Amino acid sequence: xxxxxxxxxxxxxxxxxxxxxxxxxxxxxxxxxxxxxxxxxxxxxxxxxxxxxxxxxxxxxxxxxxxxxxxxxxxxxxxxxxxxxxxxxxxxxxxxxxxxxxxxxxxxxxxxxxxxxxxxxxxxxxxxxxxxxxxxxxxxxxxxxxxxxxxxxxxxxxxxxxxxxxxxxxxxxxxxxxxxxxxxxxxxxxxxxxxxxxxxxxxxxxxxxxxxxxxxxxxxxxxxxxxxxxxxxxxxxxxxxxxxxxxxxxxxxxxxxxxxxxxxxxxxxxxxxxxxxxxxxxxxxxxxxxxxxxxxxxxxxxxxxxxxxxxxxxxxxxxxxxxxxxxxxxxxxxxxxxxxxxxxxx
Amino acid sequence: xxxxxxxxxxxxxxxxxxxxxxxxxxxxxxxxxxxxxxxxxxxxxxxxxxxxxxxxxxxxxxxxxxxxxxxxxxxxxxxxxxxxxxxxxxxxxxxxxxxxxxxxxxxxxxxxxxxxxxxxxxxxxxxxxxxxxxxxxxxxxxxxxxxxxxxxxxxxxxxxxxxxxxxxxxxxxxxxxxxxxxxxxxxxxxxxxxxxxxxxxxxxxxxxxxxxxxxxxxxxxxxxxxxxxxxxxxxxxxxxxxxxxxxxxxxxxxxxxxxxxxxxxxxxxxxxxxxxxxxxxxxxxxxxxxxxxxxxxxxxxxxxxxxxxxxxxxxxxxxxxxxxxxxxxxxxxxxxxxxxxxxxxx
DNA sequence: TTCAAGAATGTTAGCGCTCACGATATTCCA
DNA sequence: TGGAATATCGTGAGCGCTAACATTCTTGAA
Numbered sequence: 001x002x003x004x005x006x007x008x009x010x011x012x013x014x015x016x017x018x019x020x021x022x023x024x025x026x027x028x029x030x031x032x033x034x035x036x037x038x039x040x041x042x043x044x045x046x047x048x049x050x051x052x053x054x055x056x057x058x059x060x061x062x063x064x065x066x067x068x069x070x071x072x073x074x075x076x077x078x079x080x081x082x083x084x085x086x087x088x089x090x091x092x093x094x095x096x097x098x099x100x101x102x103x104x105x106x107x108x109x110x111x112x113x114x115x116x117x118x119x120x121x122x123x124x125x126x127x128x129x130x131x132x133x134x135x136x137x138x139x140x141x142x143x144x145x146x147x148x149x150x151x152x153x154x155x156x157x158x159x160x161x162x163x164x165x166x167x168x169x170x171x172x173x174x175x176x177x178x179x180x181x182x183x184x185x186x187x188x189x190x191x192x193x194x195x196x197x198x199x200x201x202x203x204x205x206x207x208x209x210x211x212x213x214x215x216x217x218x219x220x221x222x223x224x225x226x227x228x229x230x231x232x233x234x235x236x237x238x239x240x241x242x243x244x245x246x247x248x249x250x251x252x253x254x255x256x257x258x259x260x261x262x263x264x265x266x267x268x269x270x271x272x273x274x275x276x277x278x279x280x281x282x283x284x285x286x287x288x289x290x291x292x293x294x295x296x297x298x299x300x301x302x303x304x305x306x307x308x309x310x311x312x313x314x315x316x317x318x319x320x321x322x323x324x325x326x327x328x329x330x331x332x333x334x335x336x337x338x339x340x341x342x343x344x345x346x
Numbered sequence: 347x348x349x350x351x352x353x354x355x356x357x358x359x360x361x362x363x364x365x366x367x368x369x370x371x372x373x374x375x376x377x378x379x380x381x382x383x384x385x386x387x388x389x390x391x392x393x394x395x396x397x398x399x400x401x402x403x404x405x406x407x408x409x410x411x412x413x414x415x416x417x418x419x420x421x422x423x424x425x426x427x428x429x430x431x432x433x434x435x436x437x438x439x440x441x442x443x444x445x446x447x448x449x450x451x452x453x454x455x456x457x458x459x460x461x462x463x464x465x466x467x468x469x470x471x472x473x474x475x476x477x478x479x480x481x482x483x484x485x486x487x488x489x490x491x492x493x494x495x496x497x498x499x500x501x502x503x504x505x506x507x508x509x510x511x512x513x514x515x516x517x518x519x520x521x522x523x524x525x526x527x528x529x530x531x532x533x534x535x536x537x538x539x540x541x542x543x544x545x546x547x548x549x550x551x552x553x554x555x556x557x558x559x560x561x562x563x564x565x566x567x568x569x570x571x572x573x574x575x576x577x578x579x580x581x582x583x584x585x586x587x588x589x590x591x592x593x594x595x596x597x598x599x600x601x602x603x604x605x606x607x608x609x610x611x612x613x614x615x616x617x618x619x620x621x622x623x624x625x626x627x628x629x630x631x632x633x634x635x636x637x638x639x640x641x642x643x644x645x646x647x648x649x650x651x652x653x654x655x656x657x658x659x660x661x662x663x664x665x666x667x668x669x670x671x672x673x674x675x676x677x678x679x680x681x682x683x684x685x686x687x688x689x690x691x692x
Numbered sequence: 693t694t695c696a697a698g699a700a701t702g703t704t705a706g707c708g709c710t711c712a713c714g715a716t717a718t719t720c721c722a
Numbered sequence: 723t724g725g726a727a728t729a730t731c732g733t734g735a736g737c738g739c740t741a742a743c744a745t746t747c748t749t750g751a752a
Contacts, residue, residue: 015708026732031710039730058472062417063708065408066737069358073451080437082632087433091426094454103473105419105451108440126404127449232636261636286428290578290607292638361738372702377740385700409738412707 023051075124092306117144153316171300176332177210189250197254235261243269256281274341294337369397421470438652463490499662517646522678523556535596537566543600581607589615602627620687640683
């Protein structure tokens with residue numbers, strides 16, 4: 001870099017050798033105290049720490065990464081959405097990873113298609129990420145993962161529950177849906193209608209399966225599902241249809257925003273909730289308790305999902321070579337509020 | 347590392363020298379084509395590219411960072427929340443930064459106090475981040491920024507609009523509040539009540555100021571404000587109070603979730619919206635259009651805020667040494683829906 | 693034809709760290 | 723008290739890249 005004037009280097013960040021010189025030891029000893037190596041005399045350890053303090057020395061991560069060949073970086077691939085589930089998951093994961101001393105770098109993709117996901121993963125590989133997490137809630141996203149090289153640990157969150165051969169953390173959508181459906185049935189409803197999320201989402205598919213299973217197990221009629229996306233708008237549209245049919249007395253919505261739209265449609269049509277029709281949602285968004293009426297819903301614990309994903313990833317990072325196909329499932333719980341009641345007696 | 351067995355290096359990622367050897371050039375020439383340096387013959391450029399392709403070579407960022415002393419990394423400090431504003435901002439920023447070839451690393455902090463922020467910023471400095479963005483919506487967070495060294499470009503988002511001497515992007519909260527208040531006044535209301543956000547948030551303070559100014563300018567009475575946090579729960583509590591007072595016919599809530607709680611309280615108390623009382627929110631969360639009734643609200647454009655923050659940061663990264671005190675303000679707009687009407691004639 | 697200017701490429705020396713190993717210093721038990 | 727075992731510390735090389743300089747190859751005009 002600079003071969004002539006030493007003055008240029010004056011304003012550079014202090015490096016390990018500077019600390020070493022000041023403490024009167026070798027740079028290697030400084031490295032040892034920094035990394036908590038045992039064989040360092042207490043007295044020199046203190047001298048080194050004092051020198052570090054005095055110089056305001058901070059280790060250069062890039063140099064360490066270069067020397068060791070491994071980084072402390074976890075790459076995350078997520079979709080560009082403000083959906084409650086994904087974003088709480090992300091926040092929880094970042095916090096958990098930071099607590100373990102990892103840096104997390106997020107790469108957002110606009111659409112969850114094969115090539116976008118692949119590019120994002122590739123990006124993280126280029127950064128020499130120690131591990132990669134992909135939030136892959138759709139079939140297309142999950143499919144992209146089958147193609148990526150396996151030399152860096154990768155865990156999928158919300159991926160295909162059926163797929164084998166990769167680390168995966170999911171919430172048990174079916175169990176959640178069973179909880180919701182059963183709750184409605186137990187309240188006395190003959191059957192339960194369902195407003196489903198987008199068909200290519202595993203979450204949506206799982207919730208639908210759980211709903212259908214429960215109905216069938218109970219010998220109840222399985223009414224046609226109302227297709228929707230995750231938005232309140234589509235919930236509203238579905239709700240408008242449902243409100244016209246006097247026989248619908250119970251609705252399980254695939255998420256809370258859908259439920260919000262349904263509530264609104266019911267209200268407009270003069271059908272009271274939970275008097276005329278009961279509604280259950282999924283997600284437990286923070287404001288769900290303040291819908292009109294307060295929404296009974298299913299709550300997946302995103303903190304736990306994040307923690308599991310991290311632990312799976314760390315296992316992969318440490319015990320390289322295997323540990324691939326582990327999977328963790330977290331079971332949601334039912335939060336009872338005010339949107340469910342008994343059916344109106346005819 | 348390995349002085350004995352060359353076989354260990356067999357499975358290592360290909361490096362620049364490998365590409366160079368295969369292409370029959372020097373590693374420096376490879377570096378040149380990688381960095382788009384002009385003086386490379388087209389023919390050799392192609393040879394190099396072919397070799398890169400063939401080996402599946404990917405440059406090692408850590409090595410580059412070490413050699414150049416600068417990274418392509420932007421550090422972001424954000425609070426650990428799923429509040430709509432901050433998380434949309436974050437998503438928008440990550441997308442914009444990625445488009446410019448930057449990696450963004452997010453550090454969440456549990457509380458927005460001085461030491462947490464300082465630690466998070468320090469963390470990014472340790473990573474040799476090229477620039478840092480801090481989402482600093484409270485006084486404490488903003489105060490922490492005055493202490494950080496200025497050798498790496500830093501831009502605050504949502505920071506203290508009054509503070510001088512630092513790059514800052516904010517949305518014009520006062521203007522938004524004026525829009526909302528004026529809209530309510532124009533509908534014929536004598537005055538407008540306000541449910542405010544947490545006092546230590548600049549957003550909340552600004553919205554309150556804008557509301558108060560508008561009232562004063564119009565010669566309207568300035569009623570006492572109802573203090574709240576950002577949650578629907580606290581909006582509900584405030585709404586319960588407001589619902590008891592027949593003279594309140596118009597409420598400006600500091601955000602949409604607060605408004606949701608208010609809507610719920612009004613509904614419970616039998617006061618119709620917008621028949622008896624009109625409500626305006628702030629944020630335009632995606633589901634605001636499906637509240638009961640659909641919420642008229644103020645929409646800040648987070649994409650623009652993110653874009654401005656990035657452009658400010660890049661300016662700081664490029665034109666080192668100055669460019670400090672620039673600031674950008676983005677003005678929100680009013681979204682009219684169904685929660686505002688004329689006051690009931692007495 | 694010739695030689696200087698510029699284009700194209702190569703060579704060398706670090707960036708700041710860790711790893712492997714060698715060199716001392718210290719300890720402990722026979 | 724001696725020397726092997728152990729603790730403590732230092733030395734040298736190299737991680738993969740870029741900056742600066744050196745060198746060779748092309749041009750084009752005298």
